[in-house]
Amino acid sequence: MKKIFFIISVAIGLFGTGQVLAQCGDELLDICYPKIGDYKYIKSYPIRLKKSRKGEPPIVAKYAVVLNGGVKYKIVGCNANDFEGKLVISLYNGDVMIGSTYDYNVGKEYPGIEFECKKSGVYYLSFYFRDGKEGCAICILAQK
Amino acid sequence: MSRLKALTLVLLAAIIFSCNSEKPKQNDELLADSLINPNPPVTEMQIKEMITAIPNPMEMALILQSSGFTYSDSFINSYHNIKNYTTNFQKALNIGIYGTDLIFMNINDKTSSAVSYIDNIKELANAIKVGQFFDHKTLNRLNENSKNVDSVLYITSSGFDRMTQYLQEQNRNNLSILIGVGTWTESMYFALKYQTAKDQKIIIERIGEQKVVAEKIEYLLSIFKNNKDFMALHEDFVKLKKEYDNVKITYTNVAPTKKVVGGNLTIQDNSTSTVNISKECITNLTKIINQIRNKIIN
Numbered sequence: 001m002k003k004i005f006f007i008i009s010v011a012i013g014l015f016g017t018g019q020v021l022a023q024c025g026d027e028l029l030d031i032c033y034p035k036i037g038d039y040k041y042i043k044s045y046p047i048r049l050k051k052s053r054k055g056e057p058p059i060v061a062k063y064a065v066v067l068n069g070g071v072k073y074k075i076v077g078c079n080a081n082d083f084e085g086k087l088v089i090s091l092y093n094g095d096v097m098i099g100s101t102y103d104y105n106v107g108k109e110y111p112g113i114e115f116e117c118k119k120s121g122v123y124y125l126s127f128y129f130r131d132g133k134e135g136c137a138i139c140i141l142a143q144k
Numbered sequence: 145m146s147r148l149k150a151l152t153l154v155l156l157a158a159i160i161f162s163c164n165s166e167k168p169k170q171n172d173e174l175l176a177d178s179l180i181n182p183n184p185p186v187t188e189m190q191i192k193e194m195i196t197a198i199p200n201p202m203e204m205a206l207i208l209q210s211s212g213f214t215y216s217d218s219f220i221n222s223y224h225n226i227k228n229y230t231t232n233f234q235k236a237l238n239i240g241i242y243g244t245d246l247i248f249m250n251i252n253d254k255t256s257s258a259v260s261y262i263d264n265i266k267e268l269a270n271a272i273k274v275g276q277f278f279d280h281k282t283l284n285r286l287n288e289n290s291k292n293v294d295s296v297l298y299i300t301s302s303g304f305d306r307m308t309q310y311l312q313e314q315n316r317n318n319l320s321i322l323i324g325v326g327t328w329t330e331s332m333y334f335a336l337k338y339q340t341a342k343d344q345k346i347i348i349e350r351i352g353e354q355k356v357v358a359e360k361i362e363y364l365l366s367i368f369k370n371n372k373d374f375m376a377l378h379e380d381f382v383k384l385k386k387e388y389d390n391v392k393i394t395y396t397n398v399a400p401t402k403k404v405v406g407g408n409l410t411i412q413d414n415s416t417s418t419v420n421i422s423k424e425c426i427t428n429l430t431k432i433i434n435q436i437r438n439k440i441i442n
Contacts, residue, residue, distance in 0.1 A: 029302055041298045042200050044305050064197035066357055068207070068350065069417055074408075091411070098400050099411045110409040119395060119415035120353040122197065143203065 028138040032078035035112065039074040039142035045125065047077075047087060047139060052132030062126045065141065069120040072144040076112035077101060077127075077137055085135020091115060092124040102130065186367060191317045194360050195308065198324035201244040202301055204331040205251045207350055212342030215252035219334060220245040221441045223260040226267065228442060233373040235268045236319045237440045240326020242268070243304050248334060250296050262286065269307065272319055277307040318374070321364045325377070326440065328357060333437050336430045348426065352419035355388040380436045387428045392420040 029044050049059045067073060077087040090100040091113060101110045129135035221241050229235050246261045266278040282303055289295035304323070311320040332354060338347040362385045365378040398414035 026306065029306075033298060033302075040202065040206065040294060041301055042202055043196070044302060045196070046309060063193050064360075066197055066199055066353075068203065068353065069413075070346065071203075071207075093397070093415070096397075098413075099402060099409055101409065110404070110407065112408045114405070114408050114410045116410075116412050118413040119397075119417040120349075120419075121393075121395065121417055122356055143206065 028078055028080055028136070029140070032076065032138050032140055035076040035078065036074055036140055036142035039072075039144050041140060042073075042143050043141045045127065045139040045141070047127045047135070047137045049085070049127070049129055049135055051085075051134040056132070058128040058130070058132035060126055060128045062124055065123050065125055067115070067117045067120065067123050069118045071117050073115045073117060074112055074142045074144075075101075075115065075125070075139065076142070077139045080136035083129075083133070083135045085129030085133035085137070087135060087137035087139065088128055088130055089113065089139055090126045092126060093119075093121075094124075188312075188315055188317060191321075191364065191367065192312045194364055195312065195317065195320055195324055197360050198328055198357060199331070200301055200304075201247050201327045201331045202251075202297060204335055204350065205248050207346065208334060208338075208341065209251055211338075211344070211347050213334075213338070213347070214340040215248060215254060216340075217254065217257070219337060220248065220261075221330070223257065223264050225441055226264045229268065231373070232272050232319065233322065234440075235271050236322035237326040239265055239268045239272075239307075240323040240328075241330045241437075241441060243300070243323075244327045244330035244334075246300055247297060250293060250300065253293070255290065255296075274307045274310060277303045277310070318368050318371075321361075321368070325361055325365070328354075328361060329433065329437050329440060332429075332433045336426070336433055348421060349419045351426065351429065352391045352393065352421035353417070355391045355393060358384050358388050376439075377436075380432070380439070384429070384432045384436070387425060387432060390422065390425045394418045394420070 026046075028046070033041065043065070045061075045063060047061055049061060052058045075089055075091065077089050079085065079087055086109075088100060088102040091098050099113045099115065101113060102108070103110075125139065125141070127137075127139060129137075221238070223242075226238070229238050242261050242264050246258060246265065249255060249258050249261065262278065262283060266275055266283075269275040269278055282299060285299050286296060289299065304327075308320045308323055311317065311323075332351070335347055335351050335354075338344050338351070341347055358381065362378065362381040365374055365381055368374040369378045394417070396416045398416075400414055401412040403410050403412075
């Protein structure tokens with residue numbers, strides 16, 4: 001019987017994680033807002049990801065975003081202090097990455113991306129935490 | 145056999161606890177209003193990803209403003225119409241309509257009626273249990289920042305973001321989609337009044353580029369079309385999508401140029417897109433959008 005309760009606990013842990021991932025980013029948004037400077041707020045993406053399993057790549061969240069030609073965009077991110085994870089934001093045109101806030105080749109981190117868009121269409125924003133650590137962050141998309 | 149029983153018990157417990165964690169009691173009350181999720185064929189995450197692609201009305205409002213668009217109070221939905229919205233389906237759609245009107249009012253410095261619109265949004269949001277995003281604290285912040293248009297727009301837009309994100313976390317994507325449909329329809333309704341603008345070419349292009357959004361919305365609505373209200377709205381978006389098939393968008397893909405400016409990574413796009421849209425198509429789009437909007441607001 002003890003075994004059954006143990007298995008039930010594990011199962012609840014596995015299936016019931018949705019609630020743990022909720023409610024993140026509300027205060028962070030107001031803290032992060034000044035980072036867009038003279039750009040205008042368009043949208044925010046609260047990112048809450050668990051630690052990835054040992055030896056596996058970081059967990060990634062990806063969102064479609066429609067960007068317009070002739071518009072300059074700024075994409076910034078802010079991390080919650082309570083978590084180790086540092087957010088990496090990448091912008092994709094289809095499968096092609098056109099920019100990222102972290103350059104692995106040189107180990108350089110950028111506070112944000114400014115993108116002068118000329119081709120209107122669907123782009124993708126992808127998010128993960130460096131080294132697959134658990135993290136809580138907010139990303140803001142702003143435009144001029 | 146006892147192992148099988150134990151496994152069955154485990155799975156049953158897991159399913160019960162899992163369902164309870166994702167569907168709080170308040171959802172059940174809302175579902176009574178014929179907004180039942182008919183087991184969509186795509187995952188909640190996939191729906192969420194598509195909803196985020198629906199543009200914020202700020203984007204269209206900024207383009208219209210920079211094109212010399214002349215705003216008129218006659219364009220917005222009357223705040224008296226709130227009495228017509230009795231179902232959660234209508235309430236969610238009109239949160240999007242009124243929210244977009246509020247943004248257009250603010251961006252055009254027409255703030256005299258803004259309070260009535262905020263009240264309406266709050267009332268409708270309360271009805272679908274998301275009124276906390278337009279609470280007294282938010283309203284005070286709006287009053288304190290009333291002379292700073294950027295702050296007002298941020299507080300309004302971020303309030304909407306928080307509300308839709310909350311609905312998605314609660315697996316109430318159907319309501320989240322409807323708010324997005326409301327905001328997009330109202331933004332398009334404004335854009336199709338482009339004749340008042342000095343630079344009409346950019347607005348017409350933007351209307352054409354909304355083809356990708358119209359396709360996404362049509363798909364999102366199709367997920368819930370087992371519900372009769374969703375089905376009717378979906379049929380209207382099928383018509384809209386069919387008309388958008390006449391819009392041709394051509395792309396050229398060229399690698400971007402990157403440099404670091406002030407610490408930020410600056411990317412210069414070298415790709416282009418060209419929109420080909422006829423006058424006849426714009427006329428037809430205008431008719432369809434007007435029909436959809438009339439059904440939503442009346």
